[in-house]
Amino acid sequence: MSRIQGRFEALAKAKRKALIPYITAGDPTPSMSVPLLHALVDAGADILELGVPFSDPMADGPVVQRSGERALKHGVGLSDVLGMVGEFRRRDNATPIVLMGYANPIEAIGTARFLPQAKAAGIDGVIVVDYPPEECVEFAQAAKQHDIDPIFLLAPTSTEKRIHEVARCGSGYLYYVSLRGVTGAGHLDLSEVSKRIPQIRAATKLPIGVGFGIRDAESARRVAETADAVVIGSRLIQEIEAAPAEALTRVKSFLRPIRQALDASFSK
């Protein structure tokens, strides 16, 4: 059983919801990334999404773009990111880590070389934003053979047919993008989320995470009424951006109330 699957099964048993924070590797500095990941776990993260900086992040809003630009100024590349995960694993061998990024940095290494390297580093899943299922049949299969979950996105614009296709290719969890737009946009439509999640659930046994536009304990709690996991990225990165020197304490004090709100509403 993969770490991700194990984590979701344990959470389901406890009737808890998963909290998945997203940060960009190398932001604000490369040496801060591993301490930040540990801090997120301390504050109640169940799974970590770690962004791989890319020069052309087409699906990201301004906050994630800026975090990527900060990381790129330090020259952080995909192999550096794998190094950070390896270092994180020395102290934490339990928390699943999902890499999230774009296709080109992976293709620059070569998919055949990347997957074993990622597995060795301790990666559990990958989200490649610009790899729809049709373009990565081989990659998704190869990832599964390396015990890495290929995680796919679904959107408010996904058709019924498409939901089934994506559900068939993915593993680990499905990531529902809660709005039409880029990461961190301000127009989360909760009624659409609660309408779409049951529709997706009918097509899959995989847990469903929701992200893009969740900003606080209240929106997290509302989303968790239907979803299994809540992903928070842009709003968290704003905490790092506001005062990089205090990032460790700021991300914890931002995440803890969200953890508490989720547990107060859902855990038994």
Next chain:
Amino acid sequence: MRMYDLPDERGHFGPYGGIFVAETLSQALDELREAYAAARSDAQFEAEFRYELKHYVGRPSPIYHARRLSEQCGGAQIYIKREDLNHTGAHKINNTIGQALLARRMKKQRVIAETGAGMHGVATATVAARYAMECVVYMGVEDVRRQAANVHRMGVLGAKVVPVESGSKTLKDALNEAMRDWVTNVESTFYIIGTVAGPHPYPMMVRDFQSVIGEESIQQMQEMAGRQPDAVIACVGGGSNAMGIFHPYIAAKEVRLVGVEAAGEGLETGKHAASLCAGRPGVLHGNRTYLLQDANGQITETHSVSAGLDYPGVGPEHAWLKDNGRAEYVAVTDDEALAAFHALCRSEGIIPALESAHAVAQAMKMAPKLPKSAILLVNLSGRGDKDLHTVAERAGKKL
């Protein structure tokens, strides 16, 4: 012989092309693909497109025999396809008319575009005014500064120009920002991409709309010279004018197809925009193609004296034509392009766009090595008024 019928159903030209986009756009691209397929087989759409090309753009654009330039080069005869004479001064409008007609068919009231030098932005603003559509054009702040006249032109046509501050603040970042707009407003908005790049069906669709250039050329060369040229030469940034003139010639194996990239300060300096000559395959802006990138797969900044060639990728069909050898790709430096710019101005009284001057420079290199009976056809993709300040700056003058 197998007919050339690429791309496949999902937009692949061999290993290139495809649909590499975030999920939110998948449905929009499905819709676009279906709408375009329906439009293509609709005689009324075709008739409307042809009518607009004739009466609004002023097509067919002539082919001109550049006798003095040919004599000066002392070899092959150089013929010039005059896309610079189109309404708005470049080939870009062939495509924006096609896509705007499609947007209207799809009942999209808002169009968006990316632009580098501003020519595609102007062509989009023009058709948006013509068809009464809301128009937003994304342009890197660097380009906004360099191309103030075109920014103003878009403004008087009623378009809103949004300066893009992210990344390298040039064309590729404008494209990223336009994609982000499209993801956000996907139901109301039609994204008019300006070149033969982006996710399927854009590379195919833009090629089809631009193919009028090559279709006319085949007919005009027959009328003027009694035969087809030995080589067709066109500049390649994203590659839309080149694909437009190349595509109808692909089946005519005896005609060499020569794409000319921007070598900037020289390929060896790293300051260039020659994705095919010096890049390697990767995924950017929705398709797999040759890219200028570093070892980490980050897209690198480009350099060219011509803003319109300043793009780190290239249309996937060019990548395919390069690999299978049907087309050859070379690169011309800033200095060579500027010399060709002046040569064409002085020998023929035609001021070419600096982009197009790259193709002229290549013709001037090839002509002396060929007999006087040989024919080179250059696609003069745009006129050079927009570049006069750049040319003046290079000469140390201020306009």
